Amino acid sequence: MSEHEDRWVADALLVIDMQNSFLHPKGALYRAKGAPLIEIEATVNANRRAIEAAKAAGVPVIFTRQCYRPDYVDAGRQSPKNYPLASDDALIEGSWDYAIVDELPVDNALFVDKPRMDAFYNTSLEVLLRGLSVSRLAIGGVVTNACVETTTRSAAMRDFDVTVLADCCTTASAADQAASFAGLTDYGLARVRDFGLDLFPAP
Numbered sequence: 441m442s443e444h445e446d447r448w449v450a451d452a453l454l455v456i457d458m459q460n461s462f463l464h465p466k467g468a469l470y471r472a473k474g475a476p477l478i479e480i481e482a483t484v485n486a487n488r489r490a491i492e493a494a495k496a497a498g499v500p501v502i503f504t505r506q507c508y509r510p511d512y513v514d515a516g517r518q519s520p521k522n523y524p525l526a527s528d529d530a531l532i533e534g535s536w537d538y539a540i541v542d543e544l545p546v547d548n549a550l551f552v553d554k555p556r557m558d559a560f561y562n563t564s565l566e567v568l569l570r571g572l573s574v575s576r577l578a579i580g581g582v583v584t585n586a587c588v589e590t591t592t593r594s595a596a597m598r599d600f601d602v603t604v605l606a607d608c609c610t611t612a613s614a615a616d617q618a619a620s621f622a623g624l625t626d627y628g629l630a631r632v633r634d635f636g637l638d639l640f641p642a643p
Contacts, residue, residue, distance in 0.1 A: 450603055450639050451574040453494040455503045456559065456581025456588050458487055458544055461530055461537045463582070468530035468537050475612070477582060483610040484543050487580050490608055490635045491545055497640035500572050501549045503540055504559045506587065507533040514555045557590040566598060576601040578639055579630075580608025585620035592630050602630040603639070 461467040463480050470476050477483075494501050508515050510532055531538050533553065540546050552565045559565050569577070577600045581588050588609050595602050604624060611617050624630040 449576060449641060450499065450578035451576045452500045452502060452569060452572060452578070453490055453640075454559070454577055454579045454581075454591070455487055455491065455501065455544070455608075456579065456591060457504055457506050457583070458484065458540055458581050459505055459531070459537070460539055460541055461506075463541050472530070473612075477610045477612060478614065478617075479610050483582070483608060484541060486605070486607040486635055488544055490578070490580060490605060490639070491549075493635075493637055493640050494578075495545070495548070496642075498643045499640045500574070502552060502565070502568065503544075503546060503549055504552045504554055504565070504581070504587075504591075505538055505540065506555070507531050507538045507553050508555055509533065516556065557587045558594045559587065559591040560594045560598065569600070574600070576603070578603045578605055578635075580605040580635070582610055584609040584611035585616045586611070589620045589624065592624055596629040604630045604632045605635045605639075606632050607634040 461469040462477065463484065464470060491501050508531055529535050529537055550568065552559060552563050552568065554563050577595055579588060579592055579602060588604065592602050592604055604621065606621060609617065611620065621632045625632055
């Protein structure tokens with residue numbers, strides 16, 4: 441396969457923080473923000489299609505979950521400004537709020553829990569990706585201009601070839617989404633495209 445032909449191919453799918461807290465009407469972060477993320481249903485459906493295609497092609501699927509200890513001792517200085525961590529058991533490890541939404545198939549998937557926006561920071565993600573011989577990473581999830589963008593930049597700094605799946609991401613507004621994607625592409629940190637079956641060729 442030529443370089444041009446495989447430029448969109450990914451060795452693994454990283455699904456960022458598709459959790460009840462952010463995406464379910466009863467989620468703590470969903471309720472606290474007052475206005476939910478845009479296009480939630482479409483984003484969940486796009487992620488489901490990508491996950492199912494990855495599994496069919498034998499491509500590893502890795503879910504990240506933002507989470508904290510019950511006393512939030514690991515939340516850091518910035519998190520209380522962004523999340524209502526003192527109430528509703530928001531994103532407590534092991535809780536319903538922290539779980540991946542029911543619409544996404546999680547069987548046989550891998551999981552990486554994280555206390556920061558960067559999924560590589562103080563987690564086993566890089567070790568896991570190296571162990572799976574991954575060099576080309578597809579990323580989707582929430583929130584586009586927070587955890588998705590931060591993790592994408594971190595992956596690029598580690599010399600992973602990154603494709604961000606635009607239809608698999610969402611944030612608070614279309615303007616925020618567009619600005620995030622523009623920053624990643626303008627600096628050559630990632631390619632941005634919608635999910636398509638050509639991303640995971642049949643084995």
